[in-house]
Amino acid sequence: MPITTVQRLDAPSSYFEKRERRRSTSPKPDPLKDASTLYVGNLSFYTTEEQIHELFSKCGEIKRLVMGLDRFTKTPCGFCFVEYYTHKDTLDAMKYIGGTKLDERIIRTDLDPGFKEGRQYGRGPTGGQVRDYYRDDYDPGRGGYGGREQRPVAKG
């Protein structure tokens, strides 16, 4: 029975909703209705597939794990896709693992319509994720200062 008096933690973020809206005006079937893939963010660059597997397999057997890579260096850049065999396992990971720690960092999960070739690469100007380009704090787990801060040319 659907719960109506509290918020759910396995609802998708507005990321895909917004993308969809931007692209078309006609209503489409929900691409996340049976999603069995998770986007996992805020990983350390040093977190291994085995560590991710160890944590996420607590919600069910993992079908495929795709590490997010810097599109220039082909090294991990702090995100991944975890694909389960079932939609339920995916929702459970949203509910029970999203917002907990892996490798001592709070990780973020989001439902994903499914991995497509090319999406494993960072889309930021320096090859990593966009957020790491604009980040202005020092994060040793994600390559130190953000990409923009690291550029020799002064901002402005």
Next chain:
Amino acid sequence: MGDYYRGREEGRGGGKGGGGPRRSQKRRHRDDDDDDKEYRRSRPYEREDTASRLRRDTISIAESPLTKIEDTINLIANTFASNYDNEELRNTFLNTLLSLVVEQPFKIPFLAAAVLVINSQNAEAGKLILDEFGKAAQAYLTEGFLTSAKLVLRFLAGLQGMVEGDGLYLVLGSIVDQAAGYLAVEEVGLALDLVWIALITVPYILASPKSDNSLAGELLKKTSPITEVKHRMQSLLSPFTGGYAPYDPRAQGTHNARILQLNLESYLGSEPSRPFHGVGCLPRPYESFLPELEGATKHPMPEITLPSDYPVDKSSIMPNIYFSVFADPNVETVPPPLGLASTLFRDAIVDTIDTLDCNRLVVSRFLIEIDCYFSPNAFIKRAVPFDRVIETAGPEGSTWKPEDVAVDAIFSQLYKLPGPNHKLVYYHSILTELCKLAPAAVAPSLGRAIRFMYKNLESMDTELIYRFVDWFSHHLSNFGFTWKWAEWNENLTLPDVHPKKAFILGALEKEIRLSFATRIKGTIPDPYKELISEAKEKEQPHFKYDSEVGRDYKQFSDSPSDEPFCKEAKEVLHAVADKKEDAEVDAILAKIVELAKESGVADPLFVARDAYVTAICHIGAKSLSHVLSCIERCKEKLLAIGNESPDARRQIVGSVLSYWEDQPGIGANVVDKLLNYSIVTPLSVVEWVLHDAGNKALSHTHAWEMVSTTINKVNTRVRQMVAARQVMSINDYTEEQLAVYVQTLNAAEIEQGMLLTAVTDALTAMSDSSDEMNGGIDVESKAWMQWWAKGWLRAFSRKFGVAEGTVVEQPVADGGPSTRLDPEDMDTM
């Protein structure tokens, strides 16, 4: 506090994690991690209509100790009674009530009190609500949603004061009659569930303005013989084995329905010693309204017709057995099991946890604030340190710590046998959130729980030991891996197979799997550091054929060496790595076989297989993806090797685990993938662990995981196929298709039977004291190895017992399960 329901305001706090100020002003760019929800938040309370406000007030009832409950009840009752003609508001309120009762059980007594007051102001409104809940109870019972039905009955129990005559007791009586009927046809699980539903409603009637002890007494007389019955699986469901009783032996291995029966009997039999004991622990929010309620209209009890049968999977209903992690003989921080308060707290908490699994943050908030939802005197105030409980409570006050009661209930679910209602990680996540929400209160409570479980490891069910290891390591990974390891120093001298030492080793192993060896080494005291070998800190395992010894072998081919055929094995490695044609690899393997024959190796094929599988492991050592793509690439050849013989398959498992000796978790993972490719079979995995993995294996967490994962896969498959078979109709499938399906199902069941036999035979032999294979092992270790074998046998008998129980019609298949385990026979372990 208690503002979590305000949806957008708190939002998906768990998803966002870190909290705090998160966005710099200049940041306008969106990216992968950006879900933009902050921008979209509306102000929730602006221009809110009366219906929405009433809904909000109702949902948040009793949450804040700063608001007097009488005020909230008055507000709700007045708003509803005076807007009763507004149809939209009326429906909103009714729907809110109906949802709240089944979603947030803690609030039921408060909602019922509000409805009593509504009835005193507007009898028509009272009758409407009563009738709607009558319909809801009927619907939930008919559809087999027994927990929801129970909660609706609990709400009706609170309304007993506005109902004519015996009211709800009539319904409870018929439920008990039905239970007796199910008992007569051996449906013990459902019978006990129904009795539970009836009996757990009684205290709520007794706590309502109209209590009647004599009716309750009559009901108890009827339930007593039913609750005396034991379920056929019961002896295997007890969390502790043997004669050890870490708490009241009367609660040991006893199902909850029986405990509730005893508790109600003793409550009715004698005045409780403290006002907050027994039914006194429940809240009485209606008390200040008693004068108004006096003259309120009474209505006939809505008719609730019980369904002739419940559409539930009866064979899967297992009795719940009491479990607790707090049994301090000196300070009673949780109510004792043989006290009604214990049952009442546990029941309400477990339902809250079960129902609201979609939001662990909300659940954690409820559990931290549990003292808001019971009698104000029932708990000592939050976060009182353990050593100050007695002093703080005084001679009359309660010593029950709200944190302990909450933590206890979570563990009872985490350790529920045969399996928890949700995935284990859900309970992990609640405990993590509790610690984040109220570290000062919860962390010490968890610490005592951990020490209790650690102390009782020797009598704990084996499966629960592994659940303990799994939770403990995962929990520490969320809190910087800090634990006071030093207090277990003296146990480091125990043999590795002692349950306490095995726990320490297992926990460190699992911590490493979530982190990495060097990091974990930095979190433990010196004496523990030697438990983590240097080999574990290496990035990749050593390729055993890649050694100096190998070169020597080539020069002096008759000299003994650790790893013969190094040169050839390295050739295999390079050939596979360079993606050479199979023929080329085959040629090298053939050469190995030839050489092995020449040097008189007993099983020359063995050497070749090992070289090949080890090469694949080494090529794939970099990551799971690497090994998977390598397996995918070499699939045909691996399948061929596996098809050679059962021993060959077992050997593949062995080669993988031998390569990953220092990180067996990864090895177990690789084997699991090979199982999916059918390169190895479930039987090969199980047999390797039970016969080849060495006599310490049963104390290793990866060994447990390998066997239980494999067996669960097989059992789940059979279960799903049986379920699918039942809905397959002759209209949708041809006879041939059905025949093929049945054949596949039979094969799966035969496999299941073979596994059961293999597991039972091997473990029985290992637990047999006359086993002479363990030469050179000290007496103590040997005794513990037998202890593990007995524990595994108990756990897997349970797993298969469950699997068999769910197979409704067991088709007769040659070679099927030959030994049908009688769970009662396991009791002696």
